[in-house]
Amino acid sequence: MTTNEMEKELEFVNRRFDRDAGVFEAIYNDEEKGFTRWFNKNFRKPIYERFDIAMNTVGDARGKSIIDVGCGTGVYITNLGQKGAKSVLGVDFSEGMLRIAGERIKKLNLEKTCSLRRANFLELETPEKFDYSIAMGVFDYLPDPVTFLNKLKSVTTGKVIASFPSHSLIRGPLRKLRYILTSRGNVYYYSKADIEKLAKMVGFSHFELVPVKTGSGFVLVATP
Numbered sequence: 293m294t295t296n297e298m299e300k301e302l303e304f305v306n307r308r309f310d311r312d313a314g315v316f317e318a319i320y321n322d323e324e325k326g327f328t329r330w331f332n333k334n335f336r337k338p339i340y341e342r343f344d345i346a347m348n349t350v351g352d353a354r355g356k357s358i359i360d361v362g363c364g365t366g367v368y369i370t371n372l373g374q375k376g377a378k379s380v381l382g383v384d385f386s387e388g389m390l391r392i393a394g395e396r397i398k399k400l401n402l403e404k405t406c407s408l409r410r411a412n413f414l415e416l417e418t419p420e421k422f423d424y425s426i427a428m429g430v431f432d433y434l435p436d437p438v439t440f441l442n443k444l445k446s447v448t449t450g451k452v453i454a455s456f457p458s459h460s461l462i463r464g465p466l467r468k469l470r471y472i473l474t475s476r477g478n479v480y481y482y483s484k485a486d487i488e489k490l491a492k493m494v495g496f497s498h499f500e501l502v503p504v505k506t507g508s509g510f511v512l513v514a515t516p
């Protein structure tokens with residue numbers, strides 16, 4: 293894929309999440325009723341599981357600095373803020389997602405701890421490094437995962453925590469079909485070997501892959 297094609301694809305993802313911000317927010321909304329709730333509780337279990345894996349990996353967040361790349365509606369950043377993190381920066385290129393994230397921060401009075409930056413992470417300039425970097429549900433949409441993982445490594449001193457979806461016999465094709473029918477663009481899948489290869493290419497000193505048991509995929513926990 294050429295650089296131009298990759299930029300176009302990222303722009304497509306950007307617009308897609310801008311449009312779908314409300315749908316994404318509903319995934320984490322316990323007050324949601326009817327079909328949406330039924331669908332989310334049955335078909336989006338991996339989203340809840342990867343959240344638990346990330347939170348367990350961070351453990352005691354007190355005093356930690358954290359960057360959440362592709363922070364979406366801000367569920368991770370506000371949770372980490374409530375757990376006493378020193379600072380949490382959410383980065384996303386979707387304005388719609390960031391608007392909801394901003395409202396969540398305000399509602400929970402976390403303005404001192406949680407901040408937001410609208411940017412394509414690949415172009416983000418940040419002189420600071422973070423104890424943890426998180427990228428959940430983001431590699432699904434990346435045409436160039438190596439550059440992205442390299443950049444995550446470069447801003448992290450402690451651990452990089454990132455999820456990768458894997459092929460599955462039923463969910464994978466269904467998701468791909470749903471994306472085609474609703475013009476949601478490409479989705480990328482990774483085998484365990486693909487993720488291991490990526491982590492080695494990026495040169496982490498240590499890494500492990502935590503399986504997402506309710507779906508198919510892994511959370512990479514890597515030390516730079």
Ligand SMILES: C[S@@+](CC[C@H](N)C(=O)[O-])C[C@H]1O[C@@H](n2cnc3c(N)ncnc32)[C@H](O)[C@@H]1O
Nearest residue numbers: 309362363364384385386389411412413428429
């Ligand atoms: C599926 S959502 C996941 C949101 C959140 N991490 C969660 O799990 O609740 C993926 C998010 O990544 C963002 N994203 C994808 N590629 C990005 C990039 N290159 N730079 C910044 N944000 C990106 C999208 O805009 C979207 O909000």
